[in-house]
Amino acid sequence: MEQKENRFWETKSLKEMTKTEWESLCDYCGLCCLYSVQDGKTGNIKLLAVACQHLDISACRCVVYNERFKTVPDCMKLLPDKIRRIKRLPYTCAYRSLAEGRELERWHPLVSGDPNAVHEAGVSVRDKVVTGVHVNPDEFNYFTSGK
Numbered sequence: 001m002e003q004k005e006n007r008f009w010e011t012k013s014l015k016e017m018t019k020t021e022w023e024s025l026c027d028y029c030g031l032c033c034l035y036s037v038q039d040g041k042t043g044n045i046k047l048l049a050v051a052c053q054h055l056d057i058s059a060c061r062c063v064v065y066n067e068r069f070k071t072v073p074d075c076m077k078l079l080p081d082k083i084r085r086i087k088r089l090p091y092t093c094a095y096r097s098l099a100e101g102r103e104l105e106r107w108h109p110l111v112s113g114d115p116n117a118v119h120e121a122g123v124s125v126r127d128k129v130v131t132g133v134h135v136n137p138d139e140f141n142y143f144t145s146g147k
């Protein structure tokens with residue numbers, strides 16, 4: 001059984017985490033790498049079933065991770081005090097969950113100990129999206145698993 005002292009996400013705030021702890025919060029669902037559209041009237045964000053061209057949609061990993069902000073200037077930058085203001089961060093995202101005072105889900109790799117659990121739970125974008133350079137929202141379906 002995992003030692004209580006290793007469950008840093010339950011004892012530290014997002015701001016208190018080390019860089020390694022912070023990075024380990026990502027469950028590699030790939031949801032934040034999907035294109036999105038915003039409803040002009042309600043302001044609600046809808047995710048499209050189209051991912052950034054730099055997302056490996058099988059592994060759900062960014063292939064330019066260390067250069068992502070240079071490569072894609074509007075790639076989402078996550079900072080502890082910014083999380084709650086990022087509207088297109090999905091409900092299931094671990095950063096958003098902790099920022100909103102929720103627990104990590106049981107499929108999260110830190111909880112389950114299994115990096116594949118996020119895919120098996122159907123939360124990730126694996127096998128559900130395509131990648132696209134040019135996106136016309138009228139030509140793609142919405143990604144419907146997230147909230």
Ligand code: SF4
Binds near residue numbers: 025026030093095
């Ligand atoms: S939505 Fe959150 S948990 Fe999922 S890949 Fe993006 S940062 Fe990681």
Ligand code: SF4
Binds near residue numbers: 052061062
């Ligand atoms: S550059 Fe990488 S992290 Fe940024 S949106 Fe594209 S795939 Fe995701």
